[in-house]
Amino acid sequence: MNNIPQTRLLLAEDDQRLAQLVHDFLAANDFDVTIESNGNNVIRRVMAELPQLLILDLGLPGKNGLDICKEIRPHYTSPILILTARNSDTDQVLGLEYGADDYVIKPADPRVLLARIKALLRRNNPDGLNAQTTLRFNSLVIQPQQRQVFIDNQAITLSSHEFELLSILAQNAGQVLSREYLFKAVYHREYDGLDRSIDVRISQLRKHVQDDSDNPARIKTVWGRGYVFVKEAW
Amino acid sequence: MNNIPQTRLLLAEDDQRLAQLVHDFLAANDFDVTIESNGNNVIRRVMAELPQLLILDLGLPGKNGLDICKEIRPHYTSPILILTARNSDTDQVLGLEYGADDYVIKPADPRVLLARIKALLRRNNPDGLNAQTTLRFNSLVIQPQQRQVFIDNQAITLSSHEFELLSILAQNAGQVLSREYLFKAVYHREYDGLDRSIDVRISQLRKHVQDDSDNPARIKTVWGRGYVFVKEAW
DNA sequence: AAAACTGTTAACAAAATGTAAAAACACTCA
């Protein structure tokens, strides 16, 4: 069950085999990919379908790829990623100057292509960036931007270092973090190995996030190691 | 004489020779480039200076580059371009997943680097737009070109610096701005770290925008860090 | 059971902040 509509991508690529490969890989990663193999149709298709991102091969039959990019850019605001075998710095510079947002040279590791697509979408989508930086763990929501934390949509007040500590734990959810690591990350100075202030701070923090120290659900103690933030807790 | 302020870039690179080369090339293309060669200082520098783009080498001495990226991303919204000799798809995917916007492998053609920087700024930087556009936050409306501020459609009077301060906060809504940054941005001179005039100005400003200092809704104090303008406030 | 580790409280110290009031500054206008 998926309430979030898939992101629509248009893949302008004439090599059938490659197009299919990319299509399948991206589809498997929850994108809605359509393929266009003729350069003459790309502009029309883009304007009609307004995909959230365009992947553009430069070597299409029909209209020249760089020209497509240049023509379409003024009318199309979503990211354009050029994916091409043309490994030329000049083409790359031209492509970017014509308004492309990224230029990836074939053959490319699919994971790299995916990561770059995501980076572009994250940057382009006003909520995307938020979605990236806002940490959500069921009833607990952390907004690093405004240094705000919510529990059941209720804002709670944390001190600066408490917030920092929680953020670091949450950002590394599921990973055990040593006192030393936490101390350095929060206070930006060396840890002498005796200091208990992290313990105290954890104790306070648990209170604030309504976590019972005797049986913590969110911030668990890993005896002899440190603390770990549990993703699954409510 | 140049009325348009240059775009400020922070170049985190430890190879002195290369740093100088990149610096000179970008400076020649009208960027204001500063260099940081130690990984441990990058986060602090970025948060204090808020460059419009960060160029990050992964091989800095001190803190690990990928960790820097990951740590800084939640607090820093401008683009991060990783520039590194590490030609590994895995590193590239990681870097992008950690929030970098681009990943360029050294050695890179300076023209390519420049084109990619411009592409990132073009997509991200509505600065030119910001300066023109009316900023609306529910009942609070700021018209930069008229230097006018309205609350509930009622014009309010602010002094020059108060207006400046409010504008800077509002333009960076959701981002915590340090006293140092605010001081430099408003007064255009160095901050000695002791000056309290920003605090006083904030205090005045809160009065003018009808914000209760004991429980501010619009201009929040982030203890030990600075101030942040809250978008969602009425 | 001893040793090592953790949780928590309270007390104090230290740091950061809010703001009133005074002083310094800048500008206008007669």
Add this chain to the structure above:
DNA sequence: TGAGTGTTTTTACATTTTGTTAACAGTTTT
């Protein structure tokens, strides 16, 4: 020029917030 006006900075102090430590109770490991 100098009084008048408004703005900005500085100073000073009250207040708030936070960090640290010690102490002790409780828990886990060996």
